Amino acid sequence: MTTATQELTTYHEGFGGFEKSAAGHRLAWLRKLRRDAFARFSEVGIPTTHVEDWRFTNLSSLAQTPFRLARNGGGGVTIKALERFRMEGPSCQLVFVNGRCVAGLSNLGKLPYGVTVSNLATEIESEPSALEEWLGRYLDTKRDPFSALNTAFLEDGAFIHLEKGVVFETPIHLLFVSTSEAGPTMTHPRNLIVANAGSQVTVVEDYVSLPASAGAEGRLFCNTATELIAGDNAVVSHYMIEREHIDAFNISTLRIEQGRNANVASHSVLLGGGIVRNNVHPVLNGEGGDCLINGLFAGTGRQHLDNYMLVEHAKPHCGSRQFYNGILGGRAHGVFHGRIIVHKDAQKTDAKQTNRNLLLSDEAQIDTKPQLEIYADDVKCTHGATIGQIEENALFYLRSRGIDESSARQLLLLAFASECLDRMAEGPARTHVETLIHGHLGHLIRAANNDKASEAAG
């Protein structure tokens, strides 16, 4: 069930040094949080495909790589190097390099009264008591070894706090830059978003990487976790964008805790990375809550993009809607695991789940698995999955109007992706994502064309 302990050696070594010097190492509660989490991780190890939740995702290459903790924050990364990763429009941006916030690269703009945008390491040093109430309270370190690992190494990440009733319209852009200058590097960003009753905010987590040097990407392991607490009536939009390079492992966990009538939208856009696992875990823990879980994953080459949804309905009269669209070319492998748990008291639950997939090549693969566990008796739960290809009919229709084959294919992929885009509220965050998706789909089509050309040549 678990990996051999020798594969955890580097984690043990890393943890020993880390916990002695990390921010807040003198705080008893934080030390305990880290230690307990590390003990849990050591116990379980890196899961193999024998573990049901990891059946479709083989992590042996991750387990065999001796990742070291990145300790150099921002060394050598310039504003200019990050220019291409910026989000257009009004800005409130925090930049993290190898998991550490770099003030010189960040720009918060003008924050209104009642809005705190800061980084966790600073808060741990200055206001730890304010964090104790939230930090590690919701993330399930027992069930998920990567949440445990993240908690063991938690030190920096974003801290966003909105007072009651405060509306912040500027999206908060969190840019996480990974670099690997001296061998395989791991980072464990930890974010805490607290939107108190009646507040409103949009947060964009954006994961990017810089090549180690020309020609060598460098192996990366980014294991990130976010706790998002949406109080009663709060409205929160959360974006997760993965666009790291092919040598990157990215495991992200978004744990959402929703109060009464809270309205949360989670949008995941997985474009980059080599092996990617995207965990979204909302718990609707107040009556009348509504959660949209929207996603697009689009990969090619040997990319592996795994989406694990765990939607828990704990209180009556809540709605959840999951929509994930996958586009897979080359030998890419996609996974959609949609689990819905309706607890005993959650009567009148309305849960919906749809996973649609488009395969661009014969070697591309998708595993889609719905899993419904319903313990209440008056609920509505639906699920559905489709797997298809670009329709020849539609392709011919576009071409017969003068649009060349590549452009026609790209247009049809865009149309498929636009189902996800249409569920995002208009604004700079959506525009940002739209631009990235346009570019990436072009890349997918070119890759498919190259595959075809080399096939013909071979």
Next chain:
Amino acid sequence: MNLLEIKNLHATVGGVEILKGINLTVEAGEVHSIMGPNGSGKSTLAQVLARRESYEITKGEIVYDGKDLVALKPEEAACEGVFLAFQYPVEIPGISNAYFLRSALNAVRKYRGQEEMDAIDFLPLLRQKLKLLEMDDKLLNRSVNEAFSGGEKKRNEILQMAVLEPKLAILDETDSGLDIDALRIVAQGVNAMRSPNRAILLVTHYQRLLNYIVPDRVHVLVDGKIARSGGAELALELEDKGYGTMEAAAGRA
């Protein structure tokens, strides 16, 4: 001048021969009607002319505007001025009709070395064509053909034709399933497109459309060959006697 010259055309679909030696010449400025019973090969001929790749040409040639049409891809044929109004227009969720039309027009313009049109220049042109077809502006912002009524889909085909201004327009059963008002509007749109530089091929099962668009020539397709050709009066004769006698004659031949 001959705009289209089809010589001894044979074509197969999924290994089955559908066209078995078509000969047809169409001059610029003319309107020809291709009629015939179900399964005679009318739609296959239309698709072959639009260069659908799953339809294989096994023999014969097609010269269009002095070029070998068989050598062209669908998009190249379109850019050279061939337009097919589909019998069953395809629904494309997620692409707005306006965006689709502009993409198509710009693809054609680019091919011809003309400058691409931006949305602001394109809109007035589109509005004018919409008016001609008595179409609602709202159809522009909806996804291509998605949840359009049968009549809206057919009118949308003619709208595309009006925007792209082809040299050779092939209308594949554009009249099928239309009520008389829609038929009149479609016919009006087509008639407005008649020009000395343009040929129109009307593929139809029924004579009804030809009351509104009077063809120069009528050809009757039976079992993959043209069984008879004549003037507009041939359509009336068919309406009267049906395809039966012609099928019998072709069977004897």
